[in-house]
Amino acid sequence: MHALRILHIERNVKSLPEDPRYDLIDAGRHGEEAGFACAAQSLTVHDIEAILSREGLSPDSISDVLRELKQTGSAQVQASPRIGPNIVRAWFDTVLNPAIRALDIERGLLQRRNWTFAFSARALELIQPLGQRFHSANLEQFREMNPVAASELDKHDALVAELQSSVTALFDDLVADREFVDLCDSLLAPENLGKLGILDISEVFGAYRPDARYNLIAEYVVNNTGELPAYYATAKLWNGHRDALLECLTRLPRVTARYTAVVEAAEGLKGASGNLETRLRNLRQELSLRYDVPLIPPDGNGAGA
Amino acid sequence: MNECFRKAVIDSGPLFDALVLNYDLRRAGLGRPSRYASRIEAPQKLAWQRAFLARLASIPEKLTTSHATVELFHLEKARLNLYEPDLSYSWRTSVDLLTQWRIDEQLVRLLDLASDESLRLCLPEIGVTDTGLIELAARHGCVLITRDERTLAREAYARQVQCRLVRQLLPII
Numbered sequence: 001m002h003a004l005r006i007l008h009i010e011r012n013v014k015s016l017p018e019d020p021r022y023d024l025i026d027a028g029r030h031g032e033e034a035g036f037a038c039a040a041q042s043l044t045v046h047d048i049e050a051i052l053s054r055e056g057l058s059p060d061s062i063s064d065v066l067r068e069l070k071q072t073g074s075a076q077v078q079a080s081p082r083i084g085p086n087i088v089r090a091w092f093d094t095v096l097n098p099a100i101r102a103l104d105i106e107r108g109l110l111q112r113r114n115w116t117f118a119f120s121a122r123a124l125e126l127i128q129p130l131g132q133r134f135h136s137a138n139l140e141q142f143r144e145m146n147p148v149a150a151s152e153l154d155k156h157d158a159l160v161a162e163l164q165s166s167v168t169a170l171f172d173d174l175v176a177d178r179e180f181v182d183l184c185d186s187l188l189a190p191e192n193l194g195k196l197g198i199l200d201i202s203e204v205f206g207a208y209r210p211d212a213r214y215n216l217i218a219e220y221v222v223n224n225t226g227e228l229p230a231y232y233a234t235a236k237l238w239n240g241h242r243d244a245l246l247e248c249l250t251r252l253p254r255v256t257a258r259y260t261a262v263v264e265a266a267e268g269l270k271g272a273s274g275n276l277e278t279r280l281r282n283l284r285q286e287l288s289l290r291y292d293v294p295l296i297p298p299d300g301n302g303a304g305a
Numbered sequence: 306m307n308e309c310f311r312k313a314v315i316d317s318g319p320l321f322d323a324l325v326l327n328y329d330l331r332r333a334g335l336g337r338p339s340r341y342a343s344r345i346e347a348p349q350k351l352a353w354q355r356a357f358l359a360r361l362a363s364i365p366e367k368l369t370t371s372h373a374t375v376e377l378f379h380l381e382k383a384r385l386n387l388y389e390p391d392l393s394y395s396w397r398t399s400v401d402l403l404t405q406w407r408i409d410e411q412l413v414r415l416l417d418l419a420s421d422e423s424l425r426l427c428l429p430e431i432g433v434t435d436t437g438l439i440e441l442a443a444r445h446g447c448v449l450i451t452r453d454e455r456t457l458a459r460e461a462y463a464r465q466v467q468c469r470l471v472r473q474l475l476p477i478i
Contacts, residue, residue, distance in 0.1 A: 231362035
């Protein structure tokens, strides 16, 4: 079914014969006059001509409409559908609100230099390209109708990819670094575990496989992880040697170079993230006020930001 | 109430509470406010919540059933109903904690329960999940930890299976 939008044009009964004026009712996307219809009153012939031209009608069609208006005092025009409250609601719920929320979280993480890198997925868990995370037909439509925001979104996503690859390279170089491995081996030696009150290495890593041990420690280091709560099996080891392990980021030459690249990539992303969030917030506000659509549905079930 | 258990079977309720509290604490570590502790049946005081996590962590062998872990998914949908990216992050923190705790998930087969003379009668009354938890605790001769006083705990007591309610393990502060 094609969505219709009808423009009703009628002679304004109060206008004088020598200066005819017209009223226009934009009947919305489904031809309904109730609800979200927009009305304009006391328009001149030139105003009507300009409006129809903006709606994309051909000069011949415009002439036909004006002729009909002159003869009968009213005319109806079928116009192309345009954005309405239903589309705006869908954009809010599936694109704008989740994206604004994700960007807000993202900047907090960048500020803390916690990249949320997970060695098992080799990915940043909470810092992801928005185009990928929120991919849907709604996002595609939003991009088509908002090219400036789409361009900023692409820029943001390219910087996320850059950060992702920088952090992965940092992780790879760290776990491959002989000094890091030696440091881990030393910290995991029975005599050093004993100083932390750990009787056996099996107490430290829970059900993580032995070959994941260096990876898990490297993940903590790469993410600048803070102190772990005591109910974590790894808490004693990490909290006890956190400073020495984090020092690897600034002490081991190859790792330090990678870490510097990560921090630079993060700074670039932070700026792009802030700009994109501002643009999306402004756009959301504009759409909300123009189409009378609340930012979050009244029932509160949307992915609010 | 300072009983020490070497081994315990944990029901989905307390396990879910632990995962949600852990998720909230991990979120707090990322500078994000606590939001979800209010959606579980645990006291709101942070001290109690941390003590609860520490209490479960202190049990060297933690067991549960596959049916109980399936309930974790349904509990998330019913109580939290998270959206991305929180949904993925909550699962990741949960799997991390369960790995750290070396949770031993065991399959208690429905057909085995149904072929057991005494458990067969129990199945229609309390369902496969609760029956499986009782059977697992009985099989290992260990305590069953739950919040479900009316159904699971009552049936466990009736079958002489050692059982502790969360409020018995850790009094409300």
